[in-house]
Amino acid sequence: MAGWKHSTVSQRLGLRLPIVQGPFGGGLSSVALVAAVSExxxxGSFGAHHLDGDGILRVSADIRAQxxxxFALNLWVPFEDSDDPQLSxxxxxxxxDRLAPYFKELGADLPAQPARFMPRYAEQVEAxxxxxxxxxxxxxxxxxxxxVDRCRELGIVTIGAATTVDEAIALEAAGLDMLVATGFEAGGHRVAFLQQPERGLTGLFALLPQVRDAVRIPVIAAGGIADGRGIAAARxxxxxxxxxxxxxxxxxxxxTHALHREALFSPAARHTELTRAFSGRLARGIRNRFVEESRGQAVAPYPVQNWLTGQLKKAAQAAGRTDLGSLWCGQAAPLLKVRHATALMQQLEQETDALLG
Incomplete structure (x- = not known):
């Protein structure tokens, strides 16, 4: 058995391979993907920050049926008034109305203000x-x-995410069991919390050894890893x-919508950009028309902007368009070759075995 497969993470979590599937928010996670990776x-991980308590319980039951x-569930820690923004x-x-021209172009009605922009965090934690x-x-x-204490009582392992050494130290001090060191190559949101994310744009292979030296808890590497070479280097x-x-x-x-998946395998995936245009928080995705036209424009705070562009994205997808919706994507996308989770896990294992076995 290859030594790279044995680690404190794989042993603690009962995994055959020390590979974690990133948890995708906003409906991009799926029960089928979680089950395939875990099997x-x-x-397997499911981003649950968009689900209410009942939704979390349903998803958990569906995963266990497969x-x-x-498996892991993932939540977003509220920031300032993000759990319940007070908006007139x-x-x-x-x-x-800043987005009204796009809705008009798509022939979609302007959305009405919802009662809430996101489920309540306290309800999610209880679930x-x-x-x-x-x-x-x-x-x-x-x-x-x-x-953290209640999770420990229930035997639930807790994992935090850090974009800097200071954040890694803070997560360890908060009592979390493990942490993810996230390089700026990663797709989706920059999960910074001690400073503005624009001030912590460190690549994984500079960040990882510094975090490893700074904390004692297990460290999971994320950002720009898409094949066995990335796994071997991170280990x-x-x-x-x-x-x-x-x-x-x-x-x-x-x-993921079929249009988004195809974009990840297209030449467009070579060109990603960090933008606040879609959610109000800094995130990496494929550069498209909406990203280009949003530069320098005012953006609503999270989660208001996230909700508004979510409505726009639904209309764009219905019209078969990828120019007006988020296409989250990391910088390693040009390395993608496999389109099924089980085959991807096999490829990752075989490639890493060849390098470290």
Whole structure:
């Protein structure tokens, strides 16, 4: 048995391979993908920050109906008033009307202000405790001490995400069991929480050994890893496991729209950009018309902007368009070759065996 497969992460979580599937928010995760990755020996993950308590319980039950292996659920830690933004009707109208020309172009009605832009975080946490997944991972900071303590009582392993050494130290001090060191190559949101994300744009292979030297808890490497070479390099730099996002996002089993999946395999995936245009928070995706036209424009705060562009994205997808919706994508997308999760896990294992076996 190849030594790279044995680590504190794989041993603690009962995994055959120290590979974590990145948790995708906004409906991009799927039960089928989680089950496929977990069945293949990795840790399947489901981004649950858009689900209410009942939704989390349903998803957990559906995953367990497909696999008895460990899996993770992921939540976003609230920031400032993101859990329940106080927005007047006039303020909502101002933010919405900036996008009105796009809705008109797509022949879609302007959306009305919702009662809430996101489910309540406290309700989500309570549901997680009922569901009792093997792992609960967090982004955008550390949960409150009582949340960490309750997870420990229930036997739920907690994982945080860091974009800097200082954030890694803070997560360890908060009592989390493991952390993900996230390089700026990663697709989706920059999960910084101690400073503006624009000030912490460090590549994984510079960040990883510094984090490894700074903390004692297990470190999972993320950002720019899409094949066995990335896994081997991360393990040699001190990672106890790797987290892979874009390669799994591109799999047929994911919740990604077919238009998005095809874009990940297209030449367009060579050109990604960090932007706040889609959610109000900095995130990496394929550069498209909306990203280009949003430069220098005012953007509503998260989660208001996220909700508004989510409505726009639905209309764009219905029209078969990729120019007006988010296409989350990491910088390793040009390395993608495989379109099914089980085959991807096999490829990752075989390639890493060849290098480290």
């Amino acid at each position: 293949a020996g990795g840790l 696999t008895a292996k460990p 009707a006039a303020e909502f109208t101002t933010h919405r 997680i405790w009922q569901a009792r997944p093997a792992v609960l991972s967090f982004v955008f900071g550390a949960p409150a001490p009582e949340v 040699l730099l001190g990672a106890d496991a790797v987290q892979i996002g874009t390669a799994f996002l591109a799999c047929e089993e994911s919740g």
